[in-house]
Amino acid sequence: MIAYLTKRLGLSVAVVFLVVLILFSLLQLIPGDPATVALGPRATPEAIARYAEKMHLDAPVWQQFLIYAGNAATGDLGIDVFTERSVTTIILERIGFTLALIFVAMGWAMLLGIPLGCLAAVKPNTWVDRITGILSVGTIAVPSFLVSIWAILIFAVNLRWLPAIGAGEPGDTADQLTHLILPAFAVGLSWVGYLARMVRASMLEVMGETYIRSARAFGLTQRRIVFGYALRVAILPTITLIGMGFGGLISAAVFAEIIFARPGLGKLIFDSVMARNFPVVQGGVLVATTLYLGVVLFSDLLIAWIDPRVRDSL
Amino acid sequence: MSVIPSDPVIVTVPDIRESAARERREKLSAFLRNWQGVLGLVLVMMFFISAIFAPWLAPYEPNTMDIPSRLSPPVLDHIAGTDQLGRDTFSRLLYGGRVALKIAAIGVSVSLAIGLLLGMIAGLGPRWLDNLLLLLFDAVRAFPTIILALATVALTGPSMEMVLAIVIITSIPQYARVTRTATMSLRNTEFIQAERSLGASTIRILWHHILPNVIGPLLILAAMDVPVVVSVEAGLSFLGLGVLPPTASWGTILNEGYLVIRNAPWMVVAAGIPLILTTLGFTFLGEALRDIFDPRMGKGR
Numbered sequence: 001m002i003a004y005l006t007k008r009l010g011l012s013v014a015v016v017f018l019v020v021l022i023l024f025s026l027l028q029l030i031p032g033d034p035a036t037v038a039l040g041p042r043a044t045p046e047a048i049a050r051y052a053e054k055m056h057l058d059a060p061v062w063q064q065f066l067i068y069a070g071n072a073a074t075g076d077l078g079i080d081v082f083t084e085r086s087v088t089t090i091i092l093e094r095i096g097f098t099l100a101l102i103f104v105a106m107g108w109a110m111l112l113g114i115p116l117g118c119l120a121a122v123k124p125n126t127w128v129d130r131i132t133g134i135l136s137v138g139t140i141a142v143p144s145f146l147v148s149i150w151a152i153l154i155f156a157v158n159l160r161w162l163p164a165i166g167a168g169e170p171g172d173t174a175d176q177l178t179h180l181i182l183p184a185f186a187v188g189l190s191w192v193g194y195l196a197r198m199v200r201a202s203m204l205e206v207m208g209e210t211y212i213r214s215a216r217a218f219g220l221t222q223r224r225i226v227f228g229y230a231l232r233v234a235i236l237p238t239i240t241l242i243g244m245g246f247g248g249l250i251s252a253a254v255f256a257e258i259i260f261a262r263p264g265l266g267k268l269i270f271d272s273v274m275a276r277n278f279p280v281v282q283g284g285v286l287v288a289t290t291l292y293l294g295v296v297l298f299s300d301l302l303i304a305w306i307d308p309r310v311r312d313s314l
Numbered sequence: 315m316s317v318i319p320s321d322p323v324i325v326t327v328p329d330i331r332e333s334a335a336r337e338r339r340e341k342l343s344a345f346l347r348n349w350q351g352v353l354g355l356v357l358v359m360m361f362f363i364s365a366i367f368a369p370w371l372a373p374y375e376p377n378t379m380d381i382p383s384r385l386s387p388p389v390l391d392h393i394a395g396t397d398q399l400g401r402d403t404f405s406r407l408l409y410g411g412r413v414a415l416k417i418a419a420i421g422v423s424v425s426l427a428i429g430l431l432l433g434m435i436a437g438l439g440p441r442w443l444d445n446l447l448l449l450l451f452d453a454v455r456a457f458p459t460i461i462l463a464l465a466t467v468a469l470t471g472p473s474m475e476m477v478l479a480i481v482i483i484t485s486i487p488q489y490a491r492v493t494r495t496a497t498m499s500l501r502n503t504e505f506i507q508a509e510r511s512l513g514a515s516t517i518r519i520l521w522h523h524i525l526p527n528v529i530g531p532l533l534i535l536a537a538m539d540v541p542v543v544v545s546v547e548a549g550l551s552f553l554g555l556g557v558l559p560p561t562a563s564w565g566t567i568l569n570e571g572y573l574v575i576r577n578a579p580w581m582v583v584a585a586g587i588p589l590i591l592t593t594l595g596f597t598f599l600g601e602a603l604r605d606i607f608d609p610r611m612g613k614g615r
Contacts, residue, residue, distance in 0.1 A: 019453055026465060137597060141593040141594040145552060255553075266460070273465075273468040285461050
């Protein structure tokens with residue numbers, strides 16, 4: 001386990017390092033004075049001078065990169081061009097909105113998708129199975145931003161049931177929750193389909209195993225067999241899917257935040273791109289990718305912990 | 315008299331041909347019995363035909379303004395209504411299909427070609443090169459598509475070329491991974507070893523043995539990749555990060571419709587329909603082909 005952990009962790013750190021390198025070299029690729037480019041055309045000469053000194057722009061490029069990477073590793077992501085606040089602080093203020101959206105979206109998708117997949121697997125080739133199949137392909141095929149737009153049209157514009165814009169009054173939990181419903185619906189919808197299909201496929205495979213037949217011979221109830229034994233094994237590929245699909249989840253959350261004007265990490269990066277506020281873009285992108293890599297790593301380790309065969313194969 | 319048994323040779327050759335033909339017929343009928351696959355094929359054909367023949371099918375020029383009849387609801391003259399400048403939404407959607415087709419065709423074929431090449435290099439090359447390429451693929455995959463697009467737009471500004479670049483870069487790793495796995499499993503098989511001992515070059519082995527074995531799964535993967543590519547284009551253009559107005563693309567039409575969602579709700583409805591039909595069509599077709607030609611592939615997803 002320790003060897004697997006070290007190897008997997010080392011690989012993730014290497015990828016993060018590569019991401020930092022890519023982000024750093026993207027800024028080097030554009031022509032012009034690096035300080036003006038990094039701070040944008042609206043920066044004051046004093047800010048440019050301060051930035052040039054802080055980033056050691058007179059040093060060779062590789063040294064600049066090491067300084068940038070070193071700062072990023074210690075949690076210093078630079079300063080916002082306009083407000084001159086620490087980028088790390090700004091991101092920490094916003095990331096809660098994104099995490100809340102992702103957890104709620106994933107939560108309802110799992111609560112619906114996993115039982116649906118089980119049901120379809122237990123009753124294969126019945127109408128339950130067929131409807132689940134059509135439903136899952138349908139929800140997977142509709143892009144999440146289109147779900148967002150149509151949900152706004154139906155529930156906010158026509159029916160006026162739910163608010164479309166913002167994250168709700170700070171401190172007012174009920175208001176914040178009602179603001180969370182539509183974005184979470186849009187982000188989670190396609191996951192109902194993914195999860196139902198995945199669980200159905202692996203469940204069908206597991207239900208054919210001999211130990212399930214033994215359990216049946218022992219006289220266990222169907223419910224006990226499905227939820228007590230089969231689902232435990234069938235859930236493994238689903239965990240991998242959630243880990244691998246987390247990037248798509250982040251993409252969907254970014255779209256939802258922009259469309260619903262929800263002040264999360266995605267909206268922050270989008271607004272900073274529009275304002276050409278490069279330090280915030282850089283920091284935000286780095287945090288988003290690190291978050292993704294962290295989740296992939298976590299799901300891999302979780303699987304290795306549950307399933308010893310995976311541990312030994314790498 | 316010759317002792318060469320001529321009869322069996324004459325009998326077996328047509329027999330093999332016939333069994334191959336029978337297998338082909340069986341696969342075709344299996345496909346025709348799969349209603350999702352047939353529906354997918356119809357939708358995909360509709361997408362190609364409407365995009366290619368858009369100039370002949372469209373009742374209006376996509377950018378001709380007609381201010382007096384602006385924001386018209388769907389009527390006989392404008393079956394999908396008009397936008398804020400009085401342009402016919404149906405005609406614009408047809409032309410938008412051309413943008414989607416162009417990005418899908420170029421994006422998928424270029425990323426498939428590069429992915430194929432990199433996958434073969436990773437599968438046949440030395441261990442360190444394989445590890446380096448895998449690390450690179452992981453690094454690219456670490457950027458959620460929209461985040462990578464945002465980072466790129468911050469530097470280059472939005473354009474169709476930028477969308478293409480994003481689509482190609484994010485699609486390469488999946489093709490490369492499939493090719494790499496297939497190459498690795500083939501390279502130690504006996505027939506490749508035999509070919510190599512006869513002095514065949516690496517190029518010949520790749521071209522004659524590995525390519526035919528890997529191209530099927532790659533094409534199925536490509537069919538499944540089209541919906542992703544088309545939605546990425548529409549999504550980025552919707553946010554103003556991709557194709558720019560006044561060019562008609564499904565994303566820019568959605569964007570213009572979203573601005574008038576209260577006064578002209580039919581616009582975002584109409585703009586979403588071709589997008590859904592296209593993604594559904596390619597998904598159905600890809601899955602039907604996968605189930606028929608490569609049943610094992612379905613297990614992993």
